[in-house]
Amino acid sequence: MTPRTDADELTERPRVPLSRRRVLRAAVELADRDGLDALTMRRLAQEVGAEAMSLYHHVANKEAVLDGVVEVVLGEIAAAVEDVAAPAAADDWRGALRARILAARDVLLRHRWAPAVLESRTTTSPDVIAYYDGVVGILRAGGFSFDLAHRALHVLGSRALGFTQELFRPDGAEAPDAEAVAGMAERFPNIAGMLADAVHDDPDGTLGFCDDQFEFEFALDLILDGLERRRTAGS
Amino acid sequence: MTPRTDADELTERPRVPLSRRRVLRAAVELADRDGLDALTMRRLAQEVGAEAMSLYHHVANKEAVLDGVVEVVLGEIAAAVEDVAAPAAADDWRGALRARILAARDVLLRHRWAPAVLESRTTTSPDVIAYYDGVVGILRAGGFSFDLAHRALHVLGSRALGFTQELFRPDGAEAPDAEAVAGMAERFPNIAGMLADAVHDDPDGTLGFCDDQFEFEFALDLILDGLERRRTAGS
DNA sequence: ACCTGAACACCGTTCAAGT
DNA sequence: ACCTGAACACCGTTCAAGT
Numbered sequence: 001m002t003p004r005t006d007a008d009e010l011t012e013r014p015r016v017p018l019s020r021r022r023v024l025r026a027a028v029e030l031a032d033r034d035g036l037d038a039l040t041m042r043r044l045a046q047e048v049g050a051e052a053m054s055l056y057h058h059v060a061n062k063e064a065v066l067d068g069v070v071e072v073v074l075g076e077i078a079a080a081v082e083d084v085a086a087p088a089a090a091d092d093w094r095g096a097l098r099a100r101i102l103a104a105r106d107v108l109l110r111h112r113w114a115p116a117v118l119e120s121r122t123t124t125s126p127d128v129i130a131y132y133d134g135v136v137g138i139l140r141a142g143g144f145s146f147d148l149a150h151r152a153l154h155v156l157g158s159r160a161l162g163f164t165q166e167l168f169r170p171d172g173a174e175a176p177d178a179e180a181v182a183g184m185a186e187r188f189p190n191i192a193g194m195l196a197d198a199v200h201d202d203p204d205g206t207l208g209f210c211d212d213q214f215e216f217e218f219a220l221d222l223i224l225d226g227l228e229r230r231r232t233a234g235s
Numbered sequence: 236m237t238p239r240t241d242a243d244e245l246t247e248r249p250r251v252p253l254s255r256r257r258v259l260r261a262a263v264e265l266a267d268r269d270g271l272d273a274l275t276m277r278r279l280a281q282e283v284g285a286e287a288m289s290l291y292h293h294v295a296n297k298e299a300v301l302d303g304v305v306e307v308v309l310g311e312i313a314a315a316v317e318d319v320a321a322p323a324a325a326d327d328w329r330g331a332l333r334a335r336i337l338a339a340r341d342v343l344l345r346h347r348w349a350p351a352v353l354e355s356r357t358t359t360s361p362d363v364i365a366y367y368d369g370v371v372g373i374l375r376a377g378g379f380s381f382d383l384a385h386r387a388l389h390v391l392g393s394r395a396l397g398f399t400q401e402l403f404r405p406d407g408a409e410a411p412d413a414e415a416v417a418g419m420a421e422r423f424p425n426i427a428g429m430l431a432d433a434v435h436d437d438p439d440g441t442l443g444f445c446d447d448q449f450e451f452e453f454a455l456d457l458i459l460d461g462l463e464r465r466r467t468a469g470s
Numbered sequence: 471a472c473c474t475g476a477a478c479a480c481c482g483t484t485c486a487a488g489t
Numbered sequence: 490a491c492c493t494g495a496a497c498a499c500c501g502t503t504c505a506a507g508t
Contacts, residue, residue, distance in 0.1 A: 018491085041482060053483085054492050062482065119354075119400045129423055132403045136425035146432035149425075154450040155457055157399045164392045165354045165400060168367045188364055190371035190384075197381035215389040222390055222461040230457070253472080276501060288502085289473050297501065 018050055020058040024068040028111065031069065036113040039065070066117055067125065073114045074127035077104045077161070081134070093142020094224045097135065101220060104131075105162025115163045128161075135160050144231055152227050159220060166212075253285055255293040259303040263346065266304065271348040274300070301352055302360065308349045309362035312339045312396070316369070328377020329459045332370065336455060339366075340397025350398045363396075370395050379466055387462050394455060401447075 026047045031039050041062055045052040059065050086099035108114055118128070132153060139149040158164060185192040261282045266274050276297055280287040294300050321334035343349055353363070367388060374384040393399060420427040 040480090042480090051493055053494080056483080057491060116354075118402060119351075124403060126422070128402055129426060133423040133426045136429055140425060140428075146429045147436070150429050150433065151450065151453050153403060154399075154401075154445075155454040157454075158402050161402065164389075166389075167353060167363055167393050167396065168359060168388060187361070188368040190375060191364060191368045193375075194371055194381045194385050198385065201382070210389075215386065218386055219390040219392075222465070223457065225464075226457040226461045229460075275499090277499090286474055288475080291502080292472060 018048060018054060018058055020068070022048060023055055023058050024065070024072050027065055027069050028072050031113045032111060036116060039069075041065075067121065070114070070117055070121060070125050071127055073107065073111050073118075074125065074131060076111075077107045077131065078127070080104065080107050081131075089138040089141035093138055093144075094228060096142070097138050098220065098224060100134070100138070101160060101162050102217075103162075104160075105216065108161070108163050115158065115165060118161070119158070119165070131161065142231070144227075145234070148227075148230060148234060151230075155223055155227065159216075159223070162216075164216070164219070253283060253289060253293055255303070257283060258290055258293050259300070259307050262300055262304050263307050266348045267346060271351060274304075276300075302356065305349070305352055305356060305360050306362055308342065308346050308353075309360065309366060311346075312342045312366065313362070315339065315342050316366075324373040324376035328373055328379075329463060331377070332373050333455065333459065335369070335373070336395060336397050337452075338397075339395075340451065343396070343398050350393065350400060353396070354393070354400070366396065377466070379462075380469070383462075383465060383469060386465075390458055390462065394451075394458070399451070399454070 023044065027039055027044055030044060030047050034043075041055055042052045044065070045055055048055075055065075059068060080103045081100045084099050084103040087095040089096040121128075135153065135156075136146075136149050139152055140146075144152065153160065184195075258279065262274055262279055265279060265282050269278075276290055277287045279300070280290055283290075290300075294303060315338045316335045319334050319338040322330040324331040356363075370388065370391075371384050374387055375381075379387065388395065419430075
């Protein structure tokens with residue numbers, strides 16, 4: 001648009017030629033910083049110091065960008081999962097799987113937009129299949145039949161990758177002022193009671209109503225429990 | 236755009252005045268028929284025989300339309316859940332909850348786009364809170380503490396409304412031709428083994444690899460099991 | 471009060487043209 | 490080979506004008 005000046009040359013980082021890798025890294029950074037809605041072809045181009053149309057030489061279209069950022073994030077997960085200190089699957093499949101799932105979760109907590117993108121993909125990414133292949137490997141080493149391992153994948157669902165989409169986030173939870181709770185009590189008596197009870201248990205309220213990490217681990221352990229029970233019962 | 240003619244008068248259904256209710260019903264029908272991407276303000280207007288701008292007299296904006304279609308679907312769920320034959324919660328909380336969840340699932344199977352919209356809402360809809368209020372009511376009647384009921388909501392997550400977003404749908408499952416499986420075996424040995432085993436169990440293949448309804452119920456029962464175990468253990 | 475057309479500020483993407 | 494500007498067919502939405 002405006003002609004390039006020497007000033008541009010000096011303030012810009014050295015002119016690296018565009019590449020698929022660089023486009024995708026920029027896309028992840030952009031989504032981290034400004035959210036998923038900010039990830040448009042035009043803004044992404046701006047981010048790498050090019051015009052929107054230049055991107056099309058390195059990615060087929062926007063869907064390919066979204067596939068690509070999934071690839072980047074799953075790369076980070078694969079690396080984190082490899083590095084994690086965990087017992088051998090043959091000795092303790094639960095410990096092995098639990099540690100890996102929590103490591104994956106740590107990565108997704110740094111890319112909060114990623115679960116939504118992951119769920120929007122219509123064809124399963126090879127990297128997702130590879131991740132689940134690792135999960136099945138752990139289960140097999142822990143003594144699961146293929147059949148029960150298959151069921152385990154369905155029970156775990158996205159939790160195997162360390163996240164669950166929460167539909168229900170009680171709004172008044174952080175600031176449960178008496179008035180809002182009172183209005184709520186009429187329409188949602190059970191929820192209101194639950195909230196009141198939680199506040200009572202923790203009068204300072206500093207912990208907040210929902211400690212998501214705690215809840216995630218509680219749910220994960222309940223499921224791992226149930227799977228272990230099925231494993232020893234069946235076969 | 237083109238002037239109205241008598242022919243239009245005759246072929247159109249009788250001119251009902253626009254209303255929020257009518258706009259939202261049309262939005263649900265449109266999404267059912269042509270998918271979520273087809274749900275644009277312009278196409279929606281066309282659907283009710285008006286211009287796009289006319290919609291704004293009945294809904295604030297597109298977000299309000301999405302909130303509205305959630306409202307409609309949750310209305311259907313509330314009706315289905317009320318009608319379902321289920322044991323009394325005080326006698327059998329598991330049976331009571333299970334029947335309601337499967338009834339909710341039936342509704343969502345008729346509106347497959349609805350889970351994605353539900354998950355896209357940034358503020359929790361009052362209708363979602365009302366639904367979860369009912370769930371807590373059942374758990375309380377079944378002898379749950381507020382604390383354990385709260386955890387149960389987190390464990391169930393969207394499964395309480397009858398759906399789970401599946402990240403992992405093995406593609407070759409429906410047509411596991413030998414070549415594709417062989418290519419897969421190298422990169423995803425465990426998944427390939429799982430697929431091969433499943434095919435072996437069901438040589439006709441008519442059932443397909445994943446019976447989602449079966450898997451949904453298996454996972455649901457595993458979770459209800461685990462919750463019952465926590466309930467009798469704790470207190 | 472209810473509805474509308476034109477217009478605005480955005481999208482993703484195609485195409486023909488530049489170096 | 491790589492990048493670009495203009496243009497196209499869409500979005501959601503504002504505004505001033507119609508009945």
